[in-house]
Amino acid sequence: xxxxxxxxxxxxxxxxxxxxxxxxxxxxxxxxxxxxxxxxxxxxxxxxxxxxxxxxxxxxxxxxxxxxxxxxxxxxxxxxxxxxxxxxxxxxxxxxxxxxxxxxxxxxxxxxxxxxxxxxxxxxxxxxxxxxxxxxxxxxxxxxxxxxxxxxxxxxxxxxxxxxxxxxxxxxxxxxxxxxxxxxxxxxxxxxxxxxxxxxxxxxxxxxxxxxxxxxxxxxxxxxxxxxxxxxxxxxxxxxxxxxxxxxxxxxxxxxxxxxxxxxxxxxxxxxxxxxxxxxxxxxxxxxxxxxxxxxxxxxxxxxxxxxxxx
Amino acid sequence: xxxxxxxxxxxxxxxxxxxxxxxxxxxxxxxxxxxxxxxxxxxxxxxxxxxxxxxxxxxxxxxxxxxxxxxxxxxxxxxxxxxxxxxxxxxxxxxxxxxxxxxxxxxxxxxxxxxxxxxxxxxxxxxxxxxxxxxxxxxxxxxxxxxxxxxxxxxxxxxxxxxxxxxxxxxxxxxxxxxxxxxxxxxxxxxxxxxxxxxxxxxxxxxxxxxxxxxxxxxxxxxxxxxxxxxxxxxxxxxxxxxxxxxxxxxxx
Numbered sequence: 001x002x003x004x005x006x007x008x009x010x011x012x013x014x015x016x017x018x019x020x021x022x023x024x025x026x027x028x029x030x031x032x033x034x035x036x037x038x039x040x041x042x043x044x045x046x047x048x049x050x051x052x053x054x055x056x057x058x059x060x061x062x063x064x065x066x067x068x069x070x071x072x073x074x075x076x077x078x079x080x081x082x083x084x085x086x087x088x089x090x091x092x093x094x095x096x097x098x099x100x101x102x103x104x105x106x107x108x109x110x111x112x113x114x115x116x117x118x119x120x121x122x123x124x125x126x127x128x129x130x131x132x133x134x135x136x137x138x139x140x141x142x143x144x145x146x147x148x149x150x151x152x153x154x155x156x157x158x159x160x161x162x163x164x165x166x167x168x169x170x171x172x173x174x175x176x177x178x179x180x181x182x183x184x185x186x187x188x189x190x191x192x193x194x195x196x197x198x199x200x201x202x203x204x205x206x207x208x209x210x211x212x213x214x215x216x217x218x219x220x221x222x223x224x225x226x227x228x229x230x231x232x233x234x235x236x237x238x239x240x241x242x243x244x245x246x247x248x249x250x251x252x253x254x255x256x257x258x259x260x261x262x263x264x265x266x267x268x269x270x271x272x273x274x275x276x277x278x279x280x281x282x283x284x285x286x287x288x289x290x291x292x293x294x295x296x297x298x299x300x301x302x303x304x305x306x307x308x309x310x311x
Numbered sequence: 312x313x314x315x316x317x318x319x320x321x322x323x324x325x326x327x328x329x330x331x332x333x334x335x336x337x338x339x340x341x342x343x344x345x346x347x348x349x350x351x352x353x354x355x356x357x358x359x360x361x362x363x364x365x366x367x368x369x370x371x372x373x374x375x376x377x378x379x380x381x382x383x384x385x386x387x388x389x390x391x392x393x394x395x396x397x398x399x400x401x402x403x404x405x406x407x408x409x410x411x412x413x414x415x416x417x418x419x420x421x422x423x424x425x426x427x428x429x430x431x432x433x434x435x436x437x438x439x440x441x442x443x444x445x446x447x448x449x450x451x452x453x454x455x456x457x458x459x460x461x462x463x464x465x466x467x468x469x470x471x472x473x474x475x476x477x478x479x480x481x482x483x484x485x486x487x488x489x490x491x492x493x494x495x496x497x498x499x500x501x502x503x504x505x506x507x508x509x510x511x512x513x514x515x516x517x518x519x520x521x522x523x524x525x526x527x528x529x530x531x532x533x534x535x536x537x538x539x540x541x542x543x544x545x546x547x548x549x550x551x552x553x554x555x556x557x558x559x560x561x562x563x564x
Binding site (some may be wrong): 092 | 313315316318319320322323326327330393394397398399402403404405406407408409468559562564
């Protein structure tokens with residue numbers, strides 16, 4: 001797949017006080033994908049989104065949206081983008097219907113009650129269409145923000161921490177909505193603190209730290225490349241120490257001597273030092289086990305390792 | 312120019328006025344009526360005619376101008392300040408609209424409200440004094456130009472203000488005193504010569520004078536000076552707004 005919809009080249013952003021929020025960011029978002037941008041607080045996620053959407057002025061660098069420069073052809077670039085901000089920013093006294101219709105007009109589209117109805121129904125907001133925003137719950141207000149962002153039929157949707165402060169059930173509902181949008185051809189870029197969210201939803205993952213893109217990788221490839229696995233063997237008889245033949249860096253013995261913990265990745269198996277070799281060694285040493293289980297490191301483990309490594 | 316975004320902003324701002332009808336329309340009308348009662352009836356009965364116009368009728372253009380200036384500034388400043396305060400300004404700034412379209416939407420709505428209010432006050436004054444408008448076209452021209460110019464000023468204030476206190480600062484500490492001292496309730500000919508000269512430095516004098524001329528054909532300064540002053544103000548405000556959008560002052564980091 002090589003059909004970029006957003007191309008970011010050499011983007012720098014230094015705020016007035018001298019703080020450099022983005023440093024030489026190069027990034028390409030492919031059409032139709034769900035791209036998750038991960039990073040700790042203050043890493044530059046929101047600044048990056050703000051620059052692409054026209055909310056902040058880049059110090060230098062270029063952003064192209066569907067072939068249009070975000071500064072010189074800002075109309076064409078911005079009409080393709082919908083933005084759901086992190087904060088619940090709403091006009092408290094407006095009704096759901098009015099505020100969503102306002103957004104459509106603001107983005108230069110003629111009124112289309114049919115489309116607004118479709119968006120509100122897809123987000124389970126139809127029954128609330130005549131309610132004032134101040135009367136809605138936090139989760140509903142976030143849905144309204146999504147409805148506003150979708151009101152002008154964007155091809156790209158930025159979701160800045162879309163499920164922050166949202167309960168588990170609603171979070172799952174929102175994931176369904178986002179998947180539905182992707183199925184309809186909308187490209188989704190989401191920033192999130194919830195690694196679980198990126199793991200669940202994203203096709204590709206970018207990690208940003210201190211204003212720099214640390215890596216961009218397909219989710220599956222990332223898990224395979226940087227993820228590790230652990231094999232835990234529960235022994236019949238405890239060991240006081242590991243026999244010399246089993247003195248490997250990747251093998252550990254728990255304090256009670258009942259468990260052997262073996263950490264490995266795909267490479268070791270390919271090089272012939274994997275699980276089969278370990279099991280052969282155990283048999284050779286006369287060590288038997290009654291049970292075993294494996295655990296794969298999560299995206300969260302990978303993310304924490306990456307960020308720690310770069311700090 | 313895309314008309315849909317302008318329409319969206321304009322209609323949303325006018326809807327806000329409808330929601331706050333008491334504050335937007337009724338309150339200024341009551342205030343103006345009180346001015347008529349106090350200045351027109353109580354004090355005015357002790358003041359003889361000014362250049363052949365009864366005192367009650369003389370203060371009508373000044374009162375309309377007072378309301379027009381304060382309401383234009385306050386409507387426009389609140390209109391753009393509120394999205395900044397609530398955070399919903401992100402939507403305006405990320406929309407595919409030009410700065411001109413944003414200004415036309417917000418300032419157009421603020422000016423419309425002020426013009427409607429000015430006309431309501433004009434009609435209200437008809438209950439207190441006999442109305443006479445010598446140059447109706449000029450009257451409307453002054454009304455519209457002043458409303459637009461001071462709505463632009465209000466828009467600038469709304470962007471500059473970073474709190475509700477600053478929002479009130481200019482209308483209360485600058486606009487109202489300048490209007491009171493700008494000949495709204497008196498002719499500057501009634502002042503000692505020194506203060507007459509000082510008063511000419513007050514730009515509101517030119518607005519009130521020109522507006523009063525459109526009613527009664529009498530003025531403190533020439534019509535040309537009044538028109539020039541308002542156009543100068545208009546150009547100054549437009550230039551400032553152009554600079555704000557070019558630099559992103561208080562809008563974009």
